[in-house]
Amino acid sequence: MNARILVLGAGFGGLELARTVSAELGTEAEVVVIDKSDAFVFGYAKLDVMFGRTTSAAVRLDYGLVEMPGVRLLRETIQAIDPHTRTVTTDAGVHEADHLVVALGADYDLGATPGLADSTEFYSVGGAERLAEMLPDFTGGHAVVGLCGAPFKCPPAPSEAVFLLHEYLVKRGLRERSRISLVMPFGTPIPPSPDSSRAVLAACAERGIEFVPGRRVASVDAGRGVATLDDGSELRFDLMLGVPRHRAPDVVIESGMAEDGYIPVDRHTLETRFPDVYALGDVATVGVPKAGVFAEAQARIVGRNLLTRMRGGEPSDRYDGIGSCFIEWGDGLAGRVNVDFFSGEKPTGTFDAPSADLIADKAAFGARRRARWFGMGT
């Protein structure tokens, strides 16, 4: 008999894990996936929504479309996790598992940055929708893409935001009346890849975008239009594109699994310190950035190792910490950041120069996952 696998969270990690096991075992699989939402949205789609390139309704992928043999996807809110007994309590009941996989992602902690809740952010679907309503009324001024802390999801996304904002304002004839600043808590835009950082900084310079390194937004006064940075300096703004501080979901913190904010794991196997409990993706401290490509690659490793164990073998798949993220450049171009986090003493990265081909590759990336997880035609 196959073991019961309980997957918490149907994001990049949870969906890929379910797919990996289902593809091997078919109806023999016993996988339950729990998520409180009724739809999945790719992180990058929030940029498309914010800039009015699409609507949030158009980018929602309804969980009702998921049809994976041997997988049940339940819409429930997880209220408690007991990693010792692998028992999970939701608003609908209690679930027990032989193997528990926590893939609950990272939440936004708006309260950690005073005033941010009264201002605007683009990292949630709701925040992106609100900015999509506001942007057409923007008549020029100082726009700040401001990070409130690290780590944050998808390190290239804030740089994409300034490039796409630049393009948007040029098209509307507002660029000359506007200033764009990118406030980031790192010294360079994409620290693990110096080549990518150099390219981003050169593109910022070409476009007259100011990069404010080593700083984060500590508080926001939306009424006065002032962001106070962590060194006490003030930045006046007319438009705030904030990136809230991130944290593990409350239910994870309350479970006692987290240390220093997230769940520590063996970076090669994604095992937690609790037997038969795994954590992956944004909710875990793996030593790689918080991005969907990393979450899904980790999920494949956990899935394959669980399959091996169920067949009585010794798991041997190891997560390698290698991944690539697209970075939209504006004007129909995208670059790509490729980073290897584990092979050397320090991460090493390369950069693929912006091209129209890479925009097509990004579209194909989304299409493959829509097909793989939601059965949608490519």
Ligand SMILES: Cc1cc2nc3c(=O)[nH]c(=O)nc-3n(C[C@H](O)[C@H](O)[C@H](O)COP(=O)(O)OP(=O)(O)OC[C@H]3O[C@@H](n4cnc5c(N)ncnc54)[C@H](O)[C@@H]3O)c2cc1C
């Ligand atoms: C603007 C932006 C752009 C991005 N661009 C990219 C990109 O180009 N490439 C890339 O790889 N990544 C990108 N990302 C990052 C990517 O979206 C995340 O890193 C990825 O979704 C993490 O996957 P995950 O499985 O760990 O968590 P998630 O995908 O966040 O899934 C977690 C799931 O857990 C569920 N959940 C949480 N708490 C509960 C609860 N109590 N009960 C039930 N369910 C719960 C949530 O509803 C969610 O569905 C971007 C993110 C943003 C914000």
